[in-house]
Amino acid sequence: xxxxxxxxxxxxxxDHAPQIVLRGAAxxxxxxxxxxxxxFGDEAKLKPLLLADKALAxxxxxxxxxxxITGDTKPSQAIRQxxxxxxxxxxxxxxxxxxxxxxxxxxxxxxxxxAKLIMRALPGIDRPAICSLFPTRVGxxxxxxxxxxxxxxxxxxVEFAVMGECFARCMLGLERPSVGLLNIGSEDxxxxxxxxxxxxxxxxxHLDMEFKGFVEGxxxxxxxxxxxxxxxxxxNVALKTAEGTAKMFAEFxxxxxxxxxxxxxxxxxAKPVLSQVMARLDxxxxxxxxxxxxxxxxxxxxxxTDAVGFANAIGVAVDxxxxxxxxxxxxxxxxxxxxxVQAEATEAVAEPAPQ
Amino acid sequence: xxxxxxxxxxxxxxDHAPQIVLRGAAxxxxxxxxxxxxxFGDEAKLKPLLLADKALAxxxxxxxxxxxITGDTKPSQAIRQxxxxxxxxxxxxxxxxxxxxxxxxxxxxxxxxxAKLIMRALPGIDRPAICSLFPTRVGxxxxxxxxxxxxxxxxxxVEFAVMGECFARCMLGLERPSVGLLNIGSEDxxxxxxxxxxxxxxxxxHLDMEFKGFVEGxxxxxxxxxxxxxxxxxxNVALKTAEGTAKMFAEFxxxxxxxxxxxxxxxxxAKPVLSQVMARLDxxxxxxxxxxxxxxxxxxxxxxTDAVGFANAIGVAVDxxxxxxxxxxxxxxxxxxxxxVQAEATEAVAEPAPQ
Numbered sequence: 001x002x003x004x005x006x007x008x009x010x011x012x013x014x015d016h017a018p019q020i021v022l023r024g025a026a027x028x029x030x031x032x033x034x035x036x037x038x039x040f041g042d043e044a045k046l047k048p049l050l051l052a053d054k055a056l057a058x059x060x061x062x063x064x065x066x067x068x069i070t071g072d073t074k075p076s077q078a079i080r081q082x083x084x085x086x087x088x089x090x091x092x093x094x095x096x097x098x099x100x101x102x103x104x105x106x107x108x109x110x111x112x113x114x115a116k117l118i119m120r121a122l123p124g125i126d127r128p129a130i131c132s133l134f135p136t137r138v139g140x141x142x143x144x145x146x147x148x149x150x151x152x153x154x155x156x157x158v159e160f161a162v163m164g165e166c167f168a169r170c171m172l173g174l175e176r177p178s179v180g181l182l183n184i185g186s187e188d189x190x191x192x193x194x195x196x197x198x199x200x201x202x203x204x205x206h207l208d209m210e211f212k213g214f215v216e217g218x219x220x221x222x223x224x225x226x227x228x229x230x231x232x233x234x235x236n237v238a239l240k241t242a243e244g245t246a247k248m249f250a251e252f253x254x255x256x257x258x259x260x261x262x263x264x265x266x267x268x269x270a271k272p273v274l275s276q277v278m279a280r281l282d283x284x285x286x287x288x289x290x291x292x293x294x295x296x297x298x299x300x301x302x303x304x305t306d307a308v309g310f311a312n313a314i315g316v317a318v319d320x321x322x323x324x325x326x327x328x329x330x331x332x333x334x335x336x337x338x339x340x341v342q343a344e345a346t347e348a349v350a351e352p353a354p355q
Numbered sequence: 356x357x358x359x360x361x362x363x364x365x366x367x368x369x370d371h372a373p374q375i376v377l378r379g380a381a382x383x384x385x386x387x388x389x390x391x392x393x394x395f396g397d398e399a400k401l402k403p404l405l406l407a408d409k410a411l412a413x414x415x416x417x418x419x420x421x422x423x424i425t426g427d428t429k430p431s432q433a434i435r436q437x438x439x440x441x442x443x444x445x446x447x448x449x450x451x452x453x454x455x456x457x458x459x460x461x462x463x464x465x466x467x468x469x470a471k472l473i474m475r476a477l478p479g480i481d482r483p484a485i486c487s488l489f490p491t492r493v494g495x496x497x498x499x500x501x502x503x504x505x506x507x508x509x510x511x512x513v514e515f516a517v518m519g520e521c522f523a524r525c526m527l528g529l530e531r532p533s534v535g536l537l538n539i540g541s542e543d544x545x546x547x548x549x550x551x552x553x554x555x556x557x558x559x560x561h562l563d564m565e566f567k568g569f570v571e572g573x574x575x576x577x578x579x580x581x582x583x584x585x586x587x588x589x590x591n592v593a594l595k596t597a598e599g600t601a602k603m604f605a606e607f608x609x610x611x612x613x614x615x616x617x618x619x620x621x622x623x624x625a626k627p628v629l630s631q632v633m634a635r636l637d638x639x640x641x642x643x644x645x646x647x648x649x650x651x652x653x654x655x656x657x658x659x660t661d662a663v664g665f666a667n668a669i670g671v672a673v674d675x676x677x678x679x680x681x682x683x684x685x686x687x688x689x690x691x692x693x694x695x696v697q698a699e700a701t702e703a704v705a706e707p708a709p710q
Contacts, residue, residue, distance in 0.1 A: 074544060109540075137603050147539055150547055184502055184591040185464075189429060192505055192588065217595025221603040230592075233547065236539040237589050238596045240572025245600040248492050248576040252635060256628040266624030273611040273618040280607060 004034040007317055008099035011041030012068045012086040013106025015304045018042070021105065022049045024310025026056045031311070032318055038099055040065050040086040065089050069110045071303065078110035079117055087111060091118045094296045101297030101317040103288075105310060108300055112148050112291060119296040122326060124333040127156050128293030130232065130300065131167055133286055134242070136223030142168045142177070143220065143228040146289055147236035154197035157181065157229055161202055162336065163292040163329050164227035165209060170323040172226065180215035180225035182234060190214060194231075206339040246281050288313030290320055292329070297321055359389040362672055363454035366396030367423045367441040368461025370659045373397070376460065377404045379665025381411045386666070387673055393448055395420050395441040420444050424465045426658065433465035434472055442466060446473045449651045456652030456672040458643075460665060463655055467503050467646060474651040477681060479688040482511050483648030484587065485655065486522055488641055489597070491578030497523045497532070498575065498583040501644055502591035509552035512536065512584055516557055517691065518647040518684050519582035520564060525678040532581035535570035537589060545569060561694040601636050643668030645675055647684070652676055
């Protein structure tokens with residue numbers, strides 16, 4: 001993004017805050033020299049860190065907050081008692097127009113609850129969702145919901161599909177992304193009621209979506225569709241299972257190589273390409289999940305990430321702002337609503353009420 | 356198993372039946388020289404295959420069946436119209452005492468529906484489940500349900516926990532396996548109602564279980580608990596997501612190595628240990644999911660597996676028979692029921708009804 005822009009950062013959120021947040025901002029500053037950061041957090045902790053990095057200090061403004069939302073704070077408690085927290089104030093800055101978006105590595109549930117309360121959902125959206133990119137064998141796939149809504153009805157899933165499709169257009173530059181509903185079989189009768197109902201709606205013509213029907217767990221990494229839609233419970237389990245499996249694979253490899261003198265020798269030659277593979281699957285590269293469906297840009301960084309990961313989460317926020325995702329979603333929802341009205345009117349004319 | 360035993364095989368089930376089934380049986384025969392196989396399927400196809408393998412023929416009996424249950428047959432249709440099928444007849448052989456267990460690589464839903472109808476569930480079990488081992492960073496974990504029941508209530512999840520614990524004792528030789536409920540957070544308030552209710556029951560003392568509470572997707576491969584309990588929808592998605600991720604990782608590695616002359620040279624030295632890693636994560640090694648909670652041993656092989664994978668599925672059936680898993684589950688259920696009655700009686704004495 002070439003124009004100047006301001007982001008608000010929850011400087012106290014995450015396992016290694018505020019250090020990692022500031023080091024992440026320092027990395028992001030190199031990539032986005034026009035960025036300005038509002039740092040919400042404990043001034044006594046933030047000031048010394050900025051004193052040590054003059055270049056970063058030049059593009060940051062500290063807003064002192066006393067309160068911190070911890071990882072074990074319940075969302076309901078956070079919105080009742082956390083209004084003086086770094087998280088609340090950072091979101092409020094977006095609502096007040098002081099920042100174009102917010103990034104936090106803090107408590108996911110609290111962040112979503114606060115964002116919904118402060119920013120409100122986009123008109124026509126019942127439930128915002130957590131959305132992120134996933135590496136696949138052929139590129140990248142958008143997946144949502146990754147944990148905001150444990151139980152979803154058909155309407156929620158359809159909204160996720162619309163938002164995920166807009167996200168894929170923005171982030172992957174696809175003209176007509178394909179969409180699939182995550183299920184345990186591709187046959188029509190499979191899965192739960194909400195899934196079957198959502199599939200029926202997504203097949204209807206007024207949505208004008210490249211809907212490919214049901215996909216299964218292994219289709220995520222196959223890249224069968226550009227957008228994988230699921231409820232937040234299943235999506236969260238799938239995401240963490242995939243992360244765990246990749247980590248196990250990497251660990252097995254490292255242990256095996258360390259165990260053999262010959263393998264260690266061979267690795268001198270093979271290491272550059274192995275490092276490429278590790279980089280391609282690096283969780284930090286995919287750090288930064290967007291809360292879609294809100295009246296503002298909110299990006300959640302993994303709580304345990306490092307500076308590189310946090311900088312990537314800032315990158316996601318910058319992309320969303322510069323590509324104006326939220327306006328695109330709002331336009332798409334308005335188009336669908338208009339076409340639905342049109343379709344219903346046509347139907348009414350074709351089949352006049354019995355006299 | 357040193358004593359002679361008979362298994363029935365659905366010779367027509369799976370993508371590459373009957374060839375793979377017979378080649379799998381041939382491999383299993385080498386491991387279990389006392390095995391006898393009842394082959395249910397099309398005699399015209401089976402006979403030539405046995406003619407080509409005299410050693411296998413000596414331990415097989417063909418039972419001709421005309422009908423085949425295809426992959427797209429709905430379970431309800433299979434049990435109404437499939438009573439002359441190789442699958443039905445193979446299960447019936449167990450019910451009739453002609454075989455100690457059955458292995459099929461056919462349609463999972465049809466196999467479960469038929470097995471429930473023919474064998475019935477164990478007394479005290481509401482819903483049988485699909486159970487399998489999973490590789491972890493520290494060993495192996497038992498996971499269930501992997502797809503038999505899309506939606507589960509608390510009672511189902513508790514039964515899965517009891518059956519999974521027995522399975523872990525049998526298969527992993529653990530005295531007191533630890534059990535976790537798959538959720539999207541480890542805090543008490545997380546997840547769906549059935550999960551929270553099941554956790555409360557599993558914590559109660561009369562179950563006498565090493566219950567560790569909620570675990571998350573990445574805990575599966577971490578090996579945080581010995582038994583991961585979940586509903587069939589989530590379990591199926593998690594299993595397939597993990598398989599897909601491991602395949603993607605392996606493919607990225609292969610492609611990267613092929614792309615570099617230096618890496619190919621290095622691989623000459625590193626290959627033996629890499630092959631070890633691949634073998635450790637080989638899906639065929641974990642082939643063979645047990646249908647737990649039935650009045651008989653039913654093992655489902657992956658439909659697309661090869662002879663090695665099918666032989667491993669036969670191995671799972673042999674283990675279950677020789678370790679008498681079903682009796683252990685029945686005993687455990689009886690013990691729990693007795694302790695519950697005892698606990699209720701003690702409670703009634705301690706708190707007499709108001710007069």
